[in-house]
Amino acid sequence: MNTYVILRRSGWRSGDELAAAGARSAQVGDDEMSDDIRWIRSYVLDEGAGTVGTVCVYQATSPEAIQEHARRAGLPVDEIIPVADTVVVRPDPTPATV
Numbered sequence: 001m002n003t004y005v006i007l008r009r010s011g012w013r014s015g016d017e018l019a020a021a022g023a024r025s026a027q028v029g030d031d032e033m034s035d036d037i038r039w040i041r042s043y044v045l046d047e048g049a050g051t052v053g054t055v056c057v058y059q060a061t062s063p064e065a066i067q068e069h070a071r072r073a074g075l076p077v078d079e080i081i082p083v084a085d086t087v088v089v090r091p092d093p094t095p096a097t098v
Helices: 015-032 063-073
Strands: 002-012 037-048 051-060 079-082
Touching: 002 015, 002 037, 002 063, 015 037, 015 051, 015 063, 037 063, 051 063, 063 079
Parallel strands: none
Antiparallel strands: 002 051, 002 079, 037 051
8 A cells, every 4th residue: 555645625614524524434444445545644724714624644555546435435635645755753743622
C-alpha cells in the first residue's frame, strides 16, 4: 500500500455531520475494503462560515481505491496527493479540550 493525503474542503456543516461521516468511513474501510484501504488520521479544518473540511492520511492500494471508498461512504474528495516521504519533527499535539 502507498500513503496518500486526501483533501476534503468544506465537506460538513457541523461536528455531528463530520462524526457521522467518520463512522461511515471506518465501517466501509474496516468491513468492506480492508484489503485496499486504511484510514490513518485526519486533521479537521475550520473553513469559516460554519463549515469544516479535512486533510486525511490514508494508506491505499491506489487512488481509485480511495475514490471507491469515498463513493461507498458518501464522502467528498477534492484532491488525492501521493505522499513521497514522512518527516516527523514532533508528535501530533494533544487536541485542545472544547
